[in-house]
Amino acid sequence: MNGTPRALNRFLLSVIGLVLLVAGAGAGVLAVSPAAARWWQGYAQAQLDWLLDVEARTRLLLTSQSWIWLAVAVFFLLVAIVMISWIGNQGKGRASTLLDYQGNADDDGAAGAVKLSCAVAEHALKSALMERTDLVGVTVTSYDFRRQTAIKVRVLPRQGVSPHKVAGEIADLVAALDELLGFEVPVLLSIGSGARSRFTKAERVR
Amino acid sequence: MSGPSQERQRDLDRHILRRETHSPRSGAAVIAACLVAATALYFMLESMLAALGQPTWLASPGMMLQWIADLPGDTPRALLGAAGMLLALFGLIFLCHGILPGRRARHVISHPRVAIVVDDEVIASALAKTARVAAGVTREQVMVVVSARQVQVNVRPTSGILLSESQIQGAVEARVADMGLNPVPSVSVKLTDSGVIGV
Numbered sequence: 232m233n234g235t236p237r238a239l240n241r242f243l244l245s246v247i248g249l250v251l252l253v254a255g256a257g258a259g260v261l262a263v264s265p266a267a268a269r270w271w272q273g274y275a276q277a278q279l280d281w282l283l284d285v286e287a288r289t290r291l292l293l294t295s296q297s298w299i300w301l302a303v304a305v306f307f308l309l310v311a312i313v314m315i316s317w318i319g320n321q322g323k324g325r326a327s328t329l330l331d332y333q334g335n336a337d338d339d340g341a342a343g344a345v346k347l348s349c350a351v352a353e354h355a356l357k358s359a360l361m362e363r364t365d366l367v368g369v370t371v372t373s374y375d376f377r378r379q380t381a382i383k384v385r386v387l388p389r390q391g392v393s394p395h396k397v398a399g400e401i402a403d404l405v406a407a408l409d410e411l412l413g414f415e416v417p418v419l420l421s422i423g424s425g426a427r428s429r430f431t432k433a434e435r436v437r
Numbered sequence: 438m439s440g441p442s443q444e445r446q447r448d449l450d451r452h453i454l455r456r457e458t459h460s461p462r463s464g465a466a467v468i469a470a471c472l473v474a475a476t477a478l479y480f481m482l483e484s485m486l487a488a489l490g491q492p493t494w495l496a497s498p499g500m501m502l503q504w505i506a507d508l509p510g511d512t513p514r515a516l517l518g519a520a521g522m523l524l525a526l527f528g529l530i531f532l533c534h535g536i537l538p539g540r541r542a543r544h545v546i547s548h549p550r551v552a553i554v555v556d557d558e559v560i561a562s563a564l565a566k567t568a569r570v571a572a573g574v575t576r577e578q579v580m581v582v583v584s585a586r587q588v589q590v591n592v593r594p595t596s597g598i599l600l601s602e603s604q605i606q607g608a609v610e611a612r613v614a615d616m617g618l619n620p621v622p623s624v625s626v627k628l629t630d631s632g633v634i635g636v
Binding site for chain 1: 485
């Protein structure tokens with residue numbers, strides 16, 4: 232539930248895929264069909280002649296080269312920047328503040344602010360879960376999801392542990408956390424299996 | 438908790454669960470972005486050299502465009518065709534990543550307060566344990582495959598000991614019902630014809 236731009240991922244992947252597909256299929260057709268090749272050479276040569284004509288007419292005095300190559304360079308630079316920021320947007324969205332509450336004297340009798348760090352909820356859940364012997368791994372992280380802080384609990388149970396039992400007990404812990412904090416935070420519980428739970432022995436006695 | 442706030446909570450849970458049960462396509466996105474960025478940087482270099490009137494590195498933009506316009510030109514046809522197919526294949530892979538739903542091997546357990554997702558592997562190992570206890574066999578004799586709508590339990594019985602398929606099926610079905618999974622998978626149990634000796 233991190234801030235990965237999923238819609239953008241799919242859109243850009245589709246566009247890139249489509250462009251590669253069309254280019255590849257086009258090259259394939261040119262390789263096998265002489266008629267298509269003749270048509271392409273006529274069509275593309277006309278376009279290229281037009282471009283070279285524009286280039287010849289747009290030479291700059293300073294470098295005696297056309298500025299269209301400069302424009303092309305800027306375009307590709309922008310493309311590269313967009314691509315790099317696209318990579319940078321994957322998996323972002325970690326949060327640090329759980330609650331930021333401004334009190335006022337009229338409402339609850341005291342002016343002042345209450346700020347709770349996400350570490351409060353994270354440590355409370357994590358320390359409660361670390362005691363359990365049927366879990367080999369526990370990670371608790373907070374994310375900003377749709378302008379609301381949400382907590383993600385990822386647990387890796389040992390082999391053979393019933394997921395619904397783990398889920399029920401962690402839901403009880405979350406209820407206790409609600410009690411402790413005084414408000415409800417959206418919680419995602421993800422029960423998975425990592426390499427460690429896969430290769431450790433199942434518990435014999437329970 | 439008031440009504441609208443609970444409504445909002447459910448809405449948020451639904452979105453979180455949808456995101457958790459579908460692939461974010463980050464891997465493919467990073468690969469595609471690296472490829473496109475590298476290509477764009479190379480073209481930027483060449484067009485910058487052309488703009489400054491410097492000697493080209495590999496080929497000037499004009500030369501590249503001329504080569505493309507002359508295709509197939511004197512390029513070996515087989516090579517061009519193979520390169521085209523390879524390019525189209527990469528394009529198809531990216532396109533599929535963009536369009537296909539990309540469901541992860543996970544199930545949702547419905548709960549009013551907490552949004553819960555379970556990897557299918559965890560469900561499989563829990564069901565394998567149930568089947569093993571119901572059948573009275575060792576761990577190695579049970580294999581469980583969990584997919585979105587189906588649970589397949591394969592049991593290799595110990596030679597000479599008769600196992601009841603319906604009993605195992607009943608036990609596994611009861612455990613699946615306990616889990617309250619969504620989507621609900623159907624259970625099928627298969628006993629192999631050949632048994633195992635010496636376990």
